[in-house]
Amino acid sequence: MITFDQVAKTYPGQRRPALSHIDVTIDPGEFVFLVGPSGSGKSTFLRLILREHRATRGSVTVNGHDVGRLPGWRVPRLRRQIGTVFQDFRLLPGKTVHENVAFALQVIGKSGSHIRRTVPQTLELVGLGDKADRLPDELSGGEQQRVALARAVVNAPPILIADEPTGNLDPATSVGIMKLLDRINKGGTTVVVATHDSTIVDQMRRRVIELNAGELVRDQAQGVYGYR
Ligand SMILES: Nc1ncnc2c1ncn2[C@@H]1O[C@H](COP(=O)(O)OP(=O)(O)OP(=O)(O)O)[C@@H](O)[C@H]1O
Numbered sequence: 001m002i003t004f005d006q007v008a009k010t011y012p013g014q015r016r017p018a019l020s021h022i023d024v025t026i027d028p029g030e031f032v033f034l035v036g037p038s039g040s041g042k043s044t045f046l047r048l049i050l051r052e053h054r055a056t057r058g059s060v061t062v063n064g065h066d067v068g069r070l071p072g073w074r075v076p077r078l079r080r081q082i083g084t085v086f087q088d089f090r091l092l093p094g095k096t097v098h099e100n101v102a103f104a105l106q107v108i109g110k111s112g113s114h115i116r117r118t119v120p121q122t123l124e125l126v127g128l129g130d131k132a133d134r135l136p137d138e139l140s141g142g143e144q145q146r147v148a149l150a151r152a153v154v155n156a157p158p159i160l161i162a163d164e165p166t167g168n169l170d171p172a173t174s175v176g177i178m179k180l181l182d183r184i185n186k187g188g189t190t191v192v193v194a195t196h197d198s199t200i201v202d203q204m205r206r207r208v209i210e211l212n213a214g215e216l217v218r219d220q221a222q223g224v225y226g227y228r
Contacts, residue, residue: 001026001027001028001030001062001063001158001159001190002025002026002049002060002061002062002159002190002192003024003025003026003059003060003061004022004023004024004025004045004048004058004059004060005023005058005059005060005061006021006022006023006057006058006059007019007021007022007023007048007055007057007058007059007060008020008021008022008055008056008057008058009041009044009048009053009055009056009214010056011053016213016214017056017214018041018044018214019041019044019045019048019055019211019214020214020215021215021216022045022058022215022216023216024209024216024219026190026192027190028158028188028190029185029188029189029190030190030191030207031181031182031185031190031191031193031204031206031207032191032192032193032206032207032208032209033193033194033195033201033204033206033207033208033209033223034046034192034193034194034195034209034211035194035195035196035201035208035209035210035211035225035226035227036210036211036212036217036227037212037227038196039213040211040212040213040214041211041213041214042163042194042211043163043194044214045194045211046161046163046192046194048060048067048068049062049067049082049159049161049192050078050079050082050084050161051067051068051070051075051078051079054067054068055068062078062081062082062159063081063158065078080108080155080157081157081158081159082157082159082160082161083151083152083153083155083157083159083160083161083189084152084160084161084162084163085145085148085149085152085160085161085162085163085165086148086162086163086164086165087163087164087165087167087168088168089136089141089144089145089147089148089168090148091136091144091147091148091151092136093135093136093137094135095135095136096132096133096134096135097123097128097131097132097133097134097135097136097139097147097150098119098120098123098132098133100136100147100151101119101122101123101147101150101151101154102115102119103151104151104152104154104155105118105119105154105155108155110155118154119132119150119154120132122150122153122154123150125150125153125183125184126146126147126149126150126180127146127180128143128146128147128150131143140173141168141169141170141173142169142170142173142176142177145165145166145168145169145173145177146177146180149165149177149180149181149184153184153189157189158188158189158190159189159190159191159192160181160184160185160189160190160191160192161191161192161193162181162191162192162193162194162195163194164194164195164196165177165181165193165195166178166195166197166200167195167196167197171199174197174199174200175200175203178197178200178203178204181193182204198225201223201224201225202224202225205222205223205224206222206223207219207220207221207222207223208220208223208224208225208226210226210227
């Protein structure tokens with residue numbers, strides 16, 4: 001599903017590579033935590049999957065496609081296969097919860113009847129069925145992240161990527177978000193989460209990939225956070 005084959009990435013103008021010698025395979029349906037100190041390359045790893053950047057060496061394959069070789073016009077189709085969630089939620093402030101989630105379907109051309117059916121189901125999944133008409137600034141941080149999650153999965157992508165999804169949330173709220181990611185994964189979605197949240201990684205005991213200075217230094221089934 002997602003394969004890194006001898007991947008290296010050096011950003012333009014930088015001497016030190018952000019990633020080097022990365023060899024890893026993530027199978028369909030896996031749940032993977034990506035951990036490592038600040039600057040170790042976690043976001044770069046995720047950006048290569050999304051083709052926000054291209055590898056300098058080696059190849060990144062998603063669903064059988066070498067994403068570095070995709071022509072530009074195919075990149076939107078790749079990104080439709082990958083739901084994304086970030087630390088800062090990135091909701092549209094002038095739109096309601098329903099509209100934020102619906103917008104993700106409108107931009108890919110889904111019909112009004114599909115949207116009216118699917119959005120309420122997805123808001124129920126994330127526990128926000130009763131807050132569809134709220135604006136983002138009328139929600140708590142945890143609720144805003146649930147909206148972002150609903151938006152990420154409303155078109156049922158096979159892959160969900162989350163970069164520090166609990167970075168702005170208190171511990172109790174973070175547990176709720178991780179339980180939701182776990183539930184989405186149990187529905188068959190491959191989930192990759194970059195995080196500094198050691199408590200949650202230690203609680204969940206899923207596969208842990210650790211990066212350090214751009215190198216993959218640990219790949220552990222049912223792993224722990226494992227460094228300070
Ligand atoms: N656009 C860029 N241009 C140049 N260098 C970059 C760029 N993005 C990241 N880097 C560098 O690449 C290295 C890896 O950064 P990256 O953001 O992938 O780390 P990270 O593990 O996600 O860090 P954090 O936990 O702080 O988010 C760092 O040295 C960073 O300064």
